[in-house]
Amino acid sequence: MSRPPEQPAADHRGQRESLGAYTLGALAPAERAAVDAHLGSCAECREELARFAGLPGLLNHLSADEAAEGVVPPQLPLEAILRPAAAARRRTRRWLRAWQAVAVLAALALLVVVVPWPGGESPGQVLTAEPADPSLRIDASATVEPREWGMAVTVQADTLPTAAGYRLEAVAHDAHRTPVATWSATDPAPLRLTGSCYLAADELSHLELHGVDGDETDLLATFRG
Amino acid sequence: MGEHAAAGDPLAGTETGAWLRALHESYAGPLFVFAYRALGDRATAEEVVQDTVVRAWQHADRFDPSRASLGTWLFAIARNRIIDERRRRGARPREVTLEGAEVTAAAPFDAESLDRAVEAWQVADALSRLSADHRAAIVECHYRGRTVREAAERLGVPEGTVKSRLFYGLRALRVVLEEQGVVE
Numbered sequence: 540m541s542r543p544p545e546q547p548a549a550d551h552r553g554q555r556e557s558l559g560a561y562t563l564g565a566l567a568p569a570e571r572a573a574v575d576a577h578l579g580s581c582a583e584c585r586e587e588l589a590r591f592a593g594l595p596g597l598l599n600h601l602s603a604d605e606a607a608e609g610v611v612p613p614q615l616p617l618e619a620i621l622r623p624a625a626a627a628r629r630r631t632r633r634w635l636r637a638w639q640a641v642a643v644l645a646a647l648a649l650l651v652v653v654v655p656w657p658g659g660e661s662p663g664q665v666l667t668a669e670p671a672d673p674s675l676r677i678d679a680s681a682t683v684e685p686r687e688w689g690m691a692v693t694v695q696a697d698t699l700p701t702a703a704g705y706r707l708e709a710v711a712h713d714a715h716r717t718p719v720a721t722w723s724a725t726d727p728a729p730l731r732l733t734g735s736c737y738l739a740a741d742e743l744s745h746l747e748l749h750g751v752d753g754d755e756t757d758l759l760a761t762f763r764g
Numbered sequence: 765m766g767e768h769a770a771a772g773d774p775l776a777g778t779e780t781g782a783w784l785r786a787l788h789e790s791y792a793g794p795l796f797v798f799a800y801r802a803l804g805d806r807a808t809a810e811e812v813v814q815d816t817v818v819r820a821w822q823h824a825d826r827f828d829p830s831r832a833s834l835g836t837w838l839f840a841i842a843r844n845r846i847i848d849e850r851r852r853r854g855a856r857p858r859e860v861t862l863e864g865a866e867v868t869a870a871a872p873f874d875a876e877s878l879d880r881a882v883e884a885w886q887v888a889d890a891l892s893r894l895s896a897d898h899r900a901a902i903v904e905c906h907y908r909g910r911t912v913r914e915a916a917e918r919l920g921v922p923e924g925t926v927k928s929r930l931f932y933g934l935r936a937l938r939v940v941l942e943e944q945g946v947v948e
Contacts, residue, residue, distance in 0.1 A: 559930030565905040565912045591934050593947055595906060600883040601891070603907035606899075610797050610888045 550577065555584050562591040663693075666746060666762035675700045679748070681707075681762045685740035692719045692746065693733045699724075700759055702750030707734060711742045719746065788817060791835060793885040795842050798877065801884075802846045812849065816842040839878045890940040898933030901926050 554577035560566045561574045578585055601610070663684035670677045679696035694707060707719040720734025746762035792813050799809035819841050820827070827837050891899055904915035905926070912930075916923040941947045 556924075556928050556931045559932075559934045560905065560912045560927045562934060563902070563905045563930060565910065565915065565930070567911060567913065570912075590938060594934055594937060594941075597883075597887055597941065597946065598902070598906050600880070600887045601907075603903070605884070605888065606891060606907045607903050609892055610800050610884065 551581060551584070554578075554581070555587060558584060558588050558591060562588065563595060663691075664740070664764055666764050668696075668748065668760040668762050670760050671758045675759060677760050679760065679762075681746055683740055683743060683746075686735070689735060689737040690740040690743065691733055691735050693731065694720070696730045699730075699748075700750060702752055702757070702759070704751040705759075706749045706751050706756065708747045708749065709736050709738045710744050710747055711738055712744045713742075714744075716747070721751070787820065787834070787838070791838050792817070793889055794835075794878070794881040795838060797885045797888065798839060798881040799842060799846055801881070803849060808849060812842055812845050815845050819845075835878055835882075839881075886941070886944055886946050890937055890944065890946075893940050894933055894936050898929050898936060901929035902933050902937070905930055 554574050557566060557570060557574050561571065566574065578588065598606070663682040666681045666683060668677045668679040668681070676698050677696075677700065678698040679694065681695070682693045684691045684693070690709075692707065692709070699705065702724060704721060704723050706721045708716050709719050710716045715738075717736045717738055718734075719736045720732060722730070722732060747758060748760045748762070750757045750759050795813045795816055796809050799812035800806060803809055803812070816838060820838055823841075827834070832840070891902070894902070900919060901915060904910045904918060905912065910918070912923050912926045916926045919926065938947065
């Protein structure tokens, strides 16, 4: 095949952009012939085409409907399980293996258990919030009530520093930590909610309240008795 | 148990969270594809993935790397969960008919189905990272077997635009697959 001395730039560009359709076999016969002719004289396009060569085979790993609908879930909601599961596992001693099932349930439960606890039962232990930084205005307390499966923690907050969201964690005497509750900012601030965790009340050292903004978290306060 | 740790317990001396995270990153996608293909609905497939990870965590001491790879073990857990799900559904009329026959066909489990699920996931994941325009052009021309002209008509754009989207779409796809290590 004779090689044109100069490749018109516009033609090269047009033919090159046809290489995707060429690879997928979607060109009309005349267009296909034009690309073939161009390929004979353009090493750059031959190289580009070679790089596309394996793609149709890979695409065939999916059915047409799967490709059209996407078999990628919007977001696998596992992240929510990982942290509590990991915490529970760390804490679990071998002789406490039976605890694992309980811990999983607790971990799953705390995803949804941010509901008011029926008041008027045992008074529980009251912890008051100490700001992590003296400049932070915080007026909040937490009531910890032992339960058979761990403890219920009721937070009463009248003033909290501004944050998009909040996360309350329980910290054990051995520094092990586990989530208790997460919630979004409310307006006005007064708020009462109950979270839970599998930590036994007598294992609790203190609670930590973190402000969450995107990936950033800030320690806002610790709750101690 | 001691022998198990010696055999390479993935949890021994490691951060459980890191292990679960790695497990999630490596297998949640393929497990989802596997479950979705077997059950035909997203919500249940997601449940199966969650349950599989939780069960794996609960029974990590039963994992024996000398008998099966982590992937095979996880897929076996998922398969059992899928069988339960089908049994449960068998008692009732089908809720979902997303892909007709494909969905109702049994999902046999072997090493190959694991590989297929992983491959399918890689492509699905790569496609999901393309722009909607690029993806639509590839779906029309590759998966639906349409010509550029037909695709242009269906998408309501000039033929040149379809060509351009196919070209840049395939290029982007290639880059993603390279990043995934699927192609070199």
